[in-house]
Amino acid sequence: MSVAAALPLGATASGYSFLxxxxxxxxxDAGATASCDGAALRLHFVEDDVVRVTLLREDRRPRLLTHALVGREPDPVEVTVEQGKDATVLATAAMRVELAHRGCRMTVFDGAGHVLVQDDSGMGTGWDGNEVRTWKRIAGDERFFGLGEKSGDVDKRAREWVMWNSDTPGYGDASDPLYQSIPFFVGLREGRSYGVFLNNSHRSRFNLGAGNHRYYSFSAEGGTLDYFVFAAPRIAEVVADYTALTGRIPMPPRWALGFQQSRWSYYPDSEVLSLARRFRERGIPADVIYLDIHYMDGYRVFSWDPQRFPRPAVMLDELGDMGFKPIVIVDPGVKEDPDYPIAREGLAGDHFVRYPDGETYVGSVWPGRSYFPDFARAATRAWWGGYLARLREQGVRGIWNDMNEPAVWGKAFPNEVLMRDADGAADFKRMHNLYGHLMAQATYESLRAARPDERPFVLTRAGFAGTQRWSAVWTGDNVASWEHLQLGIRMMIGLGLSGAAFNGTDVGGFEGTPSGELFARWMQVGAFSPFFRAHTAHDTPGQEPWSFGERIEAVAADAIRQRYRLMPYLYTLFHQAHDSGAPVLRPLFWHHQDDAQAYAREWQHQFLVGRQLLVAPVTAPGVALQKVYLPAGRWLELGTGEVFEGGRAVTVETPLERLPVFLAEGGILPSQEAMQYVGERDSGTLTLDVFAGANDDGFDLYEDDGRSHDHERGGYRLTRLRAQRDDGVLRLDREVVHDGHRVPARMLELRLHDIAEPPVELSLDGTRLQDKAWHHDPATRVLSVRVREHGARQSLLARW
Incomplete structure (x- = not known):
């Protein structure tokens, strides 16, 4: 006899009560409320393919979380309701929710009638005191992706994952929880995607088939069971729906895509300036230098050490003159010091978190005994933001929020401490996972208010769902090992699938010292990561591009220069993330969802950068030959010019100087001249690498000023690039489809790949090109054409 038959629905033998x-x-209008024995379920359709499910308990007042949601006004959704003898069905144009009358068990179908999410028949939804939980039937082929910053494989199945922001230095592949909590995953069942977002900030658990083959479940230790189910058929659409709900990344300043150098710590000011000069003297591009905790006076936030940095504004100006954008660390702990103005003001303004009896909480962290700002209060965010604005006026260009899980020595920030949220006081059981999110909000909003026409840059260690609206993220205190290089790639993929598109690792590893080979391979990965920063701990040797000898310096410098050359392509991908929520760094299955090999563990360290580029990094020592899986289609290896048929694994040579990067057929890759820093000068040439085929995927190139918010008012240019090759004819079209931003005059360097013979005819806009305007290299099979960019439309035609 099954468990469902042995125990009546609602039985509490397990300690749980069930619907x-x-x-x-x-x-x-947008759904219904079903009153069931013991509680009620509210079903609310946010979109045609998004339903919100909320458990309304008779013994609990619902207090729904708003911090992760953007609060937009949804379009009305047409919902039909059909009540039958055994079940009631609510349906939209894209999904169907069936509620069984026995036990109020829910099943979510897509528009074609395929099961996506199905309550376990014996348990469904239940609670045990403050804990709320729902159990879902797991299919044999079901996969789970996302959950934000998590260790393990890209597929999160067969483990239980905890959402509780934790300072976990030197974490490993089995470590959990880590610094950020994003309770959202993308599921894949019989090839069809769906998503689930648990809108609850209490400590929560996602058991994705760990220790059983019957169900997956998600739960929270308090608050309301409030979750969204997304029923889009493609993974990209699920992420788009989720980020429409929780927000998408703002367009970053373009310089934030440049290379960033950090360590714990560069000091005094003479060392910082010497570091900057070494980059420029060696001709290695870089945009950012970080100042870690040793720039402060006794770790007092918003202070400068008077011996190490006696004239900070002068130093910051000198860095700016060399093209560097200095970023400083800002920790939330405020030193308990009666002579410290920040502490006095915070106490007087009631800006710090308190115990339930009103006493100000004091914990120990870098400054010693410290207070912690109550970022849930708008007044506190504004007070804190005023000091951030002063840093910006001194010449600081970005803020690095650290230790904001919040971390304290002993790793036990008290749960009974209170923050005062917009709808009343709330303890840290509810607010702990939101602390870093609210600190990031305070930082972003204050920087934008201080410089309304300048894009802020914020980096955070801790966060929650929706933090992507305020900040870039990185994967915390990793380790200098080959295992962590691999883990970092998987973590970046997971973060991107969870809405946090602007993410990266500490290149080279924070703890420990990499070998030269590991550092070089990690720099190659970093060049294609959304956030590209080298960082290391205070007790390690230097970890700059030149720290490992001439050969490694040459490899690292080449990776950095490649990053700067690809800036037009990468910047466009950031706009795609801003516009649709699509990650910059994508798993193979993002664009190849129906390819079983795209999910194989063997290939999970390969990734796509946008649709066009496939990167297959070397993640183990001494690898001179590497197997690479290429999805269906033809692929051009950019380093060698060799063309491969996809749908299979191929073997490529991988000397230390080579990172295998492939351009998909139909792809157009824009690039520019490498510069010492973003905005050093106008790029006089836009290069387009074209691998034309029968399809014309092409590329839509996005450009704006890279610094202001004019793009929000239409101040950008969008250029549609398309190429098609068939029956001895290749056609390349360029069309400006939105022209709200002036682009300086420039040349177009067109590199047409896989061209065995020179054309018999080559024309631009119907006018035959002179021989001096183009060149064919039979060795590389590249046809190079150089023309001036002009007008809203241009068309190149080649015939053989």
Whole structure:
């Protein structure tokens, strides 16, 4: 006899109470509320393919979380309701929710009638005191991706994952939880995607088939069971729906895509300036230098050490003159010091978190005994933001929020401490996972208010769902090992699938010292990571591009220069993330969802950068030959010019100087001249590498000023680039489809790949090109054409 048959629905032998039978059903415009024995379920359709499910308990007042949601006004959704003898069905144009009358068990179908999410028949939804949980039937082929910053494989199945922001230095592949909590995953069942977002900030658990083959479940230790189910058929659409709900990354300043150099710590000011000069003297591009905690006076936030940095504004100006954008670390702990103005003001303004009896909480962290700002209060965010604005006026260009899990020595920030949220006081059981999110909000909003026409840059260690609206993220205190290089790639993929598109690792590893080979391979990965920063701990040797000898310096410098050359392509991908939520760094299955090999563990360290580029990094020592899986289609290896048929694994040579990068057929890759820093000068040439085929995927190149918010008012240019090759004819079209931003005059360097013979005819806009305007190299099979960019449309035609 099955468990469901042995125990009546609603049985509490396990300690849980379960939803009982349907007793009443009340319809509204966007869904319905079903009253069941013991509680009620509210079903609210946010979109045609998004339903919100909320458990309404008779013994609990619902207090729904708003911090992760953007609060937009949704379009009305047409919902039909059909009540049958055993079940009631609510349907939209894209999904169907069936509620069984016995036990109020819910099943979510896509528009074609395929099961996506199905309550376990014996348990469904239940609670045990403050804990709320729902159990879902797991299919044999079900996969789970996302959950934000998590260790393990890209597929999160067969483990239980905890959402509780934790300072976990030197974490490993089995470590959990880590610094950020994003309770959202993308599921894949019989090839069809769906998503689930648990809108609850309490400590939560996602058991994705760990220790059983019957169910997956998600739960929270308090608050309301409030979750969204997304029923889009493609993974990209699920992430788009999720980020429409929780927000997308703002367009970053373009310089934030440049190379960033950090360590714990560069000091005094003479060392910082010497570091900057060495980059420029060696001709290695870089945009950012970080100042870690040793720039402060006794770790007092918003202070400068008077011996190490006696004239900070002068130093910051000198860095700016060399093209560097200095970023400083800002920790939330405020030193308990009666002579310290920040501490006095914070106490006087009631800006610090408190115990329930009103006493100000004091914990120990870098400054010693410290207070912690109550970032849930708008007044506190504004007070804190005023000091951030002063840093910006001194010449600081970005803020690095650290230790904001919040971390304290002993790793036990008290749960009973209170923050005062917009709807009343709330303890840290509810607010702990939101602390870093609210600190990031305070930072972004204050920087934008201080410089309304300048894009802020914020980096955070801790966060929650929706933090991507305020900040870039990185994967915390990793380790200098080959295992962590691999883990970092998987973590970046997971973060991107969870809405946090602007993410990266500490290149080279924070703890320990990499070998030269590991550092070089990590720099190659960093060049294609959304956030590209080298960083290391205070007790390690230097970890700059030149720290490992001439050969490694040459490899590292080449990776950095490649990053700067690809800036037009990468910047466009950031706009795609801003516009649709699509990650910059994508798993193979993002664009190849129906390819079983795209999910194989063997290939999980390969990734796509946008649609066009496939990167297959070397993640183990001494690898001179590497197997690479290429999805269906033809692929051009950019380093060698060799063309491969996809749908299979191929073997490529991988000397230390080579990172295998492939351009998909139909792809157009824009690039520019490498510069010492972003904006050093106008790029006089836009290069387009074209691998034309029968399809014309092409590329839509996005450009704006890279610094202001004019793009929000239409101040950008969008250029549609398309190439097609068939029956001895290759056609390349360029069309400006939105022209709200002036681009300086420039040349177009067109490199047409896989061209065995020179054309018999080559024309631009119907005018035959002179021989001096183009060149064919039979050795590389590249046809190079150089023309001036002009007008809204241009068309190159080649015939053989």
């Amino acid at each position: 009982g039978d349907l007793r009443a059903f009340e319809r509204n």
